[in-house]
Amino acid sequence: MLDLKLIRENPEKVEKALEAKLVTLSLDHILSLDEARRKIIQEVEVLKAERNKANEEIGALKKEQKDASKAINQVKDISEKIKELDQKISEVQNSLNDLLLQIPNIPHESTPIGDPSKNKFIRDWGSPEAKYVSKNLKTHVELCESLGWVSPTIGAKLTGSGFLFYKGMGARLERALINFMLDLHTKKHGYEEVSPPFLVNRASMTGTGQLPKLEEDMYRLRDEDFFLIPTAEVPVTNAHREEILKEEDLAKKYVAYTPCFRREAGSYGKDTKGLARIHQFDKVELVKMVKPENSYDELESLLLNAEKVLQLLELPYRVLQLASGDLSFAAAKCYDIEVWAPGSKMWFEVSSCSNFEDFQARRMNLRYRSIQSGKPEFVHTLNGSGVALPRTVIAILENYQKEDGTIEIPKVLKPYMQ
């Protein structure tokens, strides 16, 4: 959620920033609602002050056992009017909130302006050559089939298309990757491991920004207003919703493994084969809550933490900074990490590392008490995959395939596969 004060004071600036995010909307309605709200508040508060004073007098009269009926009658009218105005305020406030919740975050100044073609190359790592074969490289789809590690057919039978059934070494590899990543981030990078619910309520989904705009992308339960998490970002960031953290407890750094559930509505026909785009996948997620002045440094270190996973797996990757038009709803700045798959000859996004600044914190009223000012301030929240599993598996299969069609297990995973 954007700061209403910012919108009030710099509407043109905000509109322009949103334009960069390829969102066109007018702030006029918001501004007029805001103005109306403040006007009514001022009006009603005068009346409330009057009423409070009158009530005090009535209380005093009653105590002295005197007749207060005259004063009571007088104050009745005021109360009536207050009720009316209060109702109006809550109507205006609700519309205002609804609108504010639908405005995306504004991009950081370093963000390239434009559509995804303007995404900026930051760096790459590793060699694009497969490690053990130089020709006739197979795609992960072919490899999955010949190896029998993953069965989309069984997944489809059990649930529907886009759900996978991992078998044998495939299932083993999944578990090994999860444990490897959790160990790396907890032991080497200083994150605290957490294990959240995979179902969350509407408030949580609103807090991180999935709702109200992206409801059709989420799986929702029929009998309760719960949603399957699309990412661990939702439960982990919301863990401190409505709290005032101590400054000395920042930065909070959490790592969580969860499955992620995405309807991928609107993406039919894209990457329908294999592991690239599925409705349920495993992911290890990094989440940080930090002081505003540190948040961009924390984003860089978060990115490095995620990159480290691919380096240790010896998988070639590149880092892009997303252009304004490619930024997600809540992000102010975002790096994507894409891993190279030499069989498919494609880059696959395995991590998005974002700084949301105070956008999510505002929505979930997540603050910290500043030692200097003694006042509560909004924290900055960040997250990034560290990393998403299925596409990492794609890269492992394609980079580590051997002539005989088997897969060499990356060194760093071997202890986890025994």
Next chain:
RNA sequence: GGAGGGGUCGCAUAGUGGUCGAGUGCGCUCGCUUGGAAAGCGAGUAGGCCGCAAGGUCUCGAGGGUUCGAAUCCCUCCCUCUCCGCCA
């Protein structure tokens, strides 16, 4: 799922229609005291909104209602505890 008890200022509690945004204890902060500390004494110790400010206003789980007036009465929901049932 059934029956009952609760949700008050960091924690523990008091408060059953008017001076209660709210007492007390603990904790914490500052000061006095001390060689230093403990004890003791004194002061302070939520957040939101409106306002240039002075100040005003709102919040006792959430939302609604009754009333001139609600922490206190009524309704709905959420959470929690105990017992019963079911169960990994």
